Each structure stands twice: as structure tokens, then as C-alpha cells.
Amino acid sequence: xxxxxxxxxxxxxxxxxxxxxxxxxxxxxxxxxxxxxxxxxxxxxxxxxxxxxxxxxxxxxxxxxxxxxxxxxxxxxxxxxxxxxxxxxxxxxxxxxxxxxxxxxxxxxxxxxxxxxxxxxxxxxxxxxxxxxxxxxxxxxxxxxxxxxxxxxxxxxxxxxxxxxxxxxxxxxxxxxx
Numbered sequence: 001x002x003x004x005x006x007x008x009x010x011x012x013x014x015x016x017x018x019x020x021x022x023x024x025x026x027x028x029x030x031x032x033x034x035x036x037x038x039x040x041x042x043x044x045x046x047x048x049x050x051x052x053x054x055x056x057x058x059x060x061x062x063x064x065x066x067x068x069x070x071x072x073x074x075x076x077x078x079x080x081x082x083x084x085x086x087x088x089x090x091x092x093x094x095x096x097x098x099x100x101x102x103x104x105x106x107x108x109x110x111x112x113x114x115x116x117x118x119x120x121x122x123x124x125x126x127x128x129x130x131x132x133x134x135x136x137x138x139x140x141x142x143x144x145x146x147x148x149x150x151x152x153x154x155x156x157x158x159x160x161x162x163x164x165x166x167x168x169x170x171x172x173x174x175x176x177x178x
Contacts, residue, residue: 016041018079026083027072031065033058052126055110056134060122063114075110088151089113097121097141101151109134
């Protein structure tokens with residue numbers, strides 16, 4: 001993208017504000033994982049451990065800060081995720097460490113639930129010699145993968161993420177016809 005995605009405007013709100021507005025009514029606390037503190041964010045922020053970077057480090061920071069048994073992790077570039085999808089995923093948490101949607105054969109680890117008890121597993125991956133990826137982390141957990149057929153009530157746009165300027169332009173159009 002070439003710039004900070006969280007600050008990109010989608011209509012009158014930034015991507016971060018858009019996603020926060022969707023999840024805030026569902027959860028008592030919203031925690032924002034950041035590389036560096038954000039002056040434009042009214043939510044509690046947690047920073048990545050300086051020794052690590054990337055999505056897994058952000059997830060570790062969020063899990064460590066959470067005061068609940070579960071965390072719903074969602075990327076700021078997914079402004080169309082729906083409360084219905086989140087609620088559906090929440091109902092599948094029993095007996096597992098994570099609930100991860102699968103779209104077109106690909107796990108979506110940044111629109112997923114994680115048990116805070118999995119924090120030790122995150123640290124094992126971060127401090128190990130591997131790739132430090134979310135997929136490596138998931139391989140060590142008991143995961144409930146949820147395919148598209150099980151997410152029948154989910155809006156297919158829920159997993160539309162913004163990776164390019166063209167994606168942003170398309171998202172603006174999608175938002176207008178929503």
C-alpha cells in the first residue's frame with residue numbers, strides 16, 4: 001500500500017475507526033495492537049515487543065493485555081467484517097484454542113478468535129527458530145477451522161481486505177452500495 005493502512009479514509013472514517021465501530025458493540029474492551037503509539041486512537045493500545053514484529057507479535061501483545069478468556073483479532077484493513085460473522089465464530093469456541101475462518105481454501109487468522117491461554121504457544125513460536133508466522137502458531141493449537149459453507153450467513157465482503165490503492169477505491173464503491 002505504501003502508507004499506514006489504519007489511517008486510510010474510507011468515507012468519513014479511517015479504516016481503524018471503521019473496524020473499531022463494528023467490533024465495539026460486541027465486546028466490552030477493544031484493544032488496538034500498534035507498532036508505535038497512535039495519537040489518533042481513542043482505544044487502549046499495546047505495542048509489539050521490540051524483539052519481534054509482524055502480526056504474530058501484535059497478537060501476542062493483545063493476548064497478554066486481554067482480561068478475558070478469548071480475544072477476537074481482526075485486521076484494520078477488513079472494514080466489511082460483520083457482527084453476524086463474529087457472533088457465528090464465537091459460538092464455535094468450545095473445546096478449542098482458536099476459531100479461524102477459511103475462505104477460498106485460505107485460513108483467515110486475522111479475523112479469528114484466540115483463547116488467551118494460547119499466549120505461551122505464541123511465545124514459543126516467536127522465540128523459536130521458525131518463520132514466526134500466524135500459520136506456524138496455528139499448527140501448534142487445537143483449531144476449529146470454519147469453512148465458507150458453515151459461514152453461510154456471513155457477508156462475502158467480510159473478508160475483503162485492502163492491500164492496494166485499487167482495493168481502497170473498490171471498497172469506497174462497495175460502501176456506497178451497501
